[in-house]
Amino acid sequence: MSDTTTDKTTTTGDDQDLGAAGSQLSxxxxxxxxxxxxxxxxxxxxxxxxxxxLTSMRVALLLLLLLSLAAIPGSLIPQTGIxxxxxxxxxxxxxxLAPVYDKLxxxxxxxxxxxxxxxxxxxxxxxxxxxxxxxxxxGQLRGRPPGAPRRLTRLPAHTTWRTSADPEEVREAxxxxxxxxxxxxxxxxxxVAAEKGYLRELGNLAFHLALxxxxxAFAWGQLFKSEGNKIVVEGDGFSNTLTQYDDFxxxxxxxxxxxxPFSFDVKEFxxxxxxxxxxxxxxxxxxxxxxxxxxxxGEEKNALIKVNKPLEIGDAKVYLVSHGYxxxxxxxxxxxxxxxxxxxxxxxxxxNVTSSGVVKxxxxxxxxxxxxxxxxxxxxxxxxxxxxxxxxxxxQFPALDYPxxxxxxxxxxxxxxxxIPQSVYQMxxxxxxxxxxxxxxxxxxxxxPGETMTLPNxxxxxxxxxxIKEWAxxxxxxxxxxxxxxxxxxAAIGGLAASLFVxxxxxxxxxxxxxxxxxVVEMAGLGRSESAKVPEELGxxxxxxxxxxxxxxxxxxxxxxxxxxxxxxxxxxxxxQAVPAEGAEQQ
Numbered sequence: 344m345s346d347t348t349t350d351k352t353t354t355t356g357d358d359q360d361l362g363a364a365g366s367q368l369s370x371x372x373x374x375x376x377x378x379x380x381x382x383x384x385x386x387x388x389x390x391x392x393x394x395x396x397l398t399s400m401r402v403a404l405l406l407l408l409l410l411s412l413a414a415i416p417g418s419l420i421p422q423t424g425i426x427x428x429x430x431x432x433x434x435x436x437x438x439x440l441a442p443v444y445d446k447l448x449x450x451x452x453x454x455x456x457x458x459x460x461x462x463x464x465x466x467x468x469x470x471x472x473x474x475x476x477x478x479x480x481x482g483q484l485r486g487r488p489p490g491a492p493r494r495l496t497r498l499p500a501h502t503t504w505r506t507s508a509d510p511e512e513v514r515e516a517x518x519x520x521x522x523x524x525x526x527x528x529x530x531x532x533x534x535v536a537a538e539k540g541y542l543r544e545l546g547n548l549a550f551h552l553a554l555x556x557x558x559x560a561f562a563w564g565q566l567f568k569s570e571g572n573k574i575v576v577e578g579d580g581f582s583n584t585l586t587q588y589d590d591f592x593x594x595x596x597x598x599x600x601x602x603x604p605f606s607f608d609v610k611e612f613x614x615x616x617x618x619x620x621x622x623x624x625x626x627x628x629x630x631x632x633x634x635x636x637x638x639x640x641g642e643e644k645n646a647l648i649k650v651n652k653p654l655e656i657g658d659a660k661v662y663l664v665s666h667g668y669x670x671x672x673x674x675x676x677x678x679x680x681x682x683x684x685x686x687x688x689x690x691x692x693x694x695n696v697t698s699s700g701v702v703k704x705x706x707x708x709x710x711x712x713x714x715x716x717x718x719x720x721x722x723x724x725x726x727x728x729x730x731x732x733x734x735x736x737x738x739q740f741p742a743l744d745y746p747x748x749x750x751x752x753x754x755x756x757x758x759x760x761x762x763i764p765q766s767v768y769q770m771x772x773x774x775x776x777x778x779x780x781x782x783x784x785x786x787x788x789x790x791x792p793g794e795t796m797t798l799p800n801x802x803x804x805x806x807x808x809x810x811i812k813e814w815a816x817x818x819x820x821x822x823x824x825x826x827x828x829x830x831x832x833x834a835a836i837g838g839l840a841a842s843l844f845v846x847x848x849x850x851x852x853x854x855x856x857x858x859x860x861x862x863v864v865e866m867a868g869l870g871r872s873e874s875a876k877v878p879e880e881l882g883x884x885x886x887x888x889x890x891x892x893x894x895x896x897x898x899x900x901x902x903x904x905x906x907x908x909x910x911x912x913x914x915x916x917x918x919x920q921a922v923p924a925e926g927a928e929q930q
Contacts, residue, residue: 397464398471406465407554413461417452420444425592453565454595466558473551480544488538490531491851495867500878502885503865508892510862513854516891520884521850534853543871546841549834556831564824567601569593576669576686576814580608583659583819603659603821607635607646612813614666616741624695624741631663631815648817658821665816667691667698670724670748671808674704677801682707686812689724690768695738698724701770702750702805705759711801717759719770720805721751748807750796751787752778778802847871850881852888861895864888 396402421429430450434441448455495501506513514535521528521537528537571588575581583605585591615628630649636642637656648654654661669686676682682704689698704718727740728747736749756774759765778786778798788796790807797804848870857863866888868881 394471397468399468400472403465403468403472403551406461406468410458410461410465413452413458416449420449420452422453423451462558462562466555469551469555469558473548473555477548477552480548483544484541487529487531488527488536488849490536491534491853491867495851495853495865498867498869500869500881501865501867502881503863504889505857505861505863505895506892507895508862510854510856513862513864513888513892514852517852517854517888520887520891521852524884526850533855534851537850537852538848539850540845540847540871542841543845543847544842546838546845549838550842551838553831553835553838557828557835560824560827560831562824564594564822564828566594566596567821567823569597569601569819569821571819572664572816573819574665574667574688574814574816575609576688577609577611577812578686580606581817582606588819601821603657604639605635605637605641605656605659607633607654607661609633609815612666612815614741614813626741629663629666648815658823660820662818662820663815664818665691667696667814667816668724668726668743668746669812669814670722670746671810671812672702672720672748673806673808674702674708674718674803675806676708676803677711682803683718686810686814687722688767688814689722693738694741696726696741697736697738700724700768703757703759703767703770705757708803710754716754717757718803719753719755719757719772719775721753721770723749743811746792746811748790749787750790750805750807751785752796752798752805754778754802846876848877848880850884854892862892864892 421433423430444450448457452458492498496503508516510533514530514533517535518528518530521535524539526537526539527541528535530536569591570593571591573581573587573589581587583602585599585602610632612631613628614626614630617623617625617627630647633646633648633654634643635646635654635656636644646654648661648663650663653663667689669688671686672684673681674683683702687700687702689700691698700722702718702720702722708716708718710716723736724746725736725738726742726746727738727744729735729737729739736747753770753772753775755776757765758771758774765771780786780799786796786799790796792807792809792811795804795806848868850866850868853865854862866881866885868877870877
């Protein structure tokens with residue numbers, strides 16, 4: 344068998360035309376060569392030119408880059424749809440920048456006109472790229488590999504030898520071999536044409552289709568998403584209605600009817616922590632036992648919600664995101680009657696759950712003179728007190744080893760009826776007066792479970808009950824496009840891998856009887872781009888086919904049909920004027 348030759352020189356003149364053999368190795372559109380004698384375009388011509396530019400792959404990549412850059416301000420600048428308080432604070436601190444940001448839409452980047460324009464143009468560009476290429480690829484799959492060029496020795500990788508086998512036997516053996524190697528092969532005249540590597544183009548199309556799916560899923564999720572947070576104390580419950588949330592935000596097209604109907608009760612929160620070692624205080628167990636029902640008349644079910652293991656109810660996911668303590672306090676008036684008794688959730692300030700909050704008594708309290716008043720207590724709680732020697736109200740450990748509650752007392756008007764929303768964790772003191780101790784200072788006291796702080800002048804008392812409850816913070820999320828986005832991302836990765844690591848190539852085997860009656864076998868391969876894989880694969884195929892159609896025994900040592908010249912080598916033949924694969928596609 345003769346040398347397997349890899350040619351890297353280009354052809355000129357009549358040898359440049361490979362016909363269908365070098366065409367359609369990809370579905371990428373062929374750009375027209377520029378001309379110095381182009382006529383005036385006109386309106387339709389300019390519209391067609393604009394469409395071609397918009398649907399080109401380079402513009403799609405540019406728009407994808409612009410979309411990534413446009414999303415940066417949304418992560419650096421406070422957004423109205425995420426945190427209104429941060430936006431208001433930014434406006435107060437930046438009198439000059441805030442109006443500029445308003446005009447540019449930087450406080451609502453993802454719903455701004457310019458971001459939407461880039462998003463829509465990218466969407467249209469991808470569709471314009473994919474649709475014609477998909478249709479062309481389907482046509483290629485329905486067709487057959489093109490027939491062999493007239494001169495196989497012009498191709499980048501080729502080999503030839505003489506054999507005593509009949510041409511029909513050689514072609515049948517080649518056809519069987521190529522099909523066994525998973526080539527699409529068929530006989531065309533005096534040659535066998537085969538093609539392989541369609542997965543490359545399929546992966547390319549799948550990658551871009553997956554991008555479209557991800558864009559749709561992202562837009563759908565942003566428009567119809569909802570996200571709310573709720574703190575629930577042990578023994579209390581939650582119903583998935585808008586009024587039940589502590590804070591709530593949603594997409595532009597979300598309505599209250601889109602909320603998944605369910606409710607749940609928190610039975611118990613369990614948290615355990617590392618006691619020793621460098622990880623002391625690190626949570627080991629964070630889980631909440633709940634009972635929930637779906638719909639108005641659903642069956643009650645038990646569930647265990649853990650960190651990163653949410654409760655899934657329909658399209659909603661209930662995540663466990665935070666935890667804290669809710670000391671139970673009892674407030675009595677001067678006559679000893681209970682005017683307030685409840686567990687008060689306090690917000691953690693550090694990893695050891697040092698917590699703060701307020702106790703508000705809004706109704707039912709009368710001062711010693713019989714006048715209606717409101718009471719307010721600032722509360723600081725530590726689950727593990729370091730002792731009076733520590734000098735601070737900072738917890739030493741997150742578990743309830745030595746709980747202490749510190750209280751400051753106020754009376755007056757909490758302005759709860761002013762119509763302005765108030766945080767349940769903060770107290771407006773503008774119309775409140777301090778309770779004074781015997782020294783004329785603000786009344787304050789450290790309480791352990793079961794202890795009571797008595798208010799001066801018969802104003803009442805507040806008791807820190809021995810029952811200390813825990814609360815769990817939940818985040819309820821509905822993202823209708825999340826599954827599609829994940830599927831699109833996985834498909835994009837798979838398609839990109841296929842387009843990068845699979846090479847589309849063609850192989851032809853021609854067997855004809857020479858003038859001396861001996862069969863001449865020619866094999867050649869063509870890939871989409873220059874690669875060592877095509878000559879290697881061609882050499883492997885040629886070696887197997889040579890065993891089935893060995894070289895003719897007669898001839899000189901230089902004759903490629905002799906056994907002595909049957910080795911497979913790689914060389915550069917400048918006389919053959921072969922065309923590289925990329926050049927072949929363009930001719």
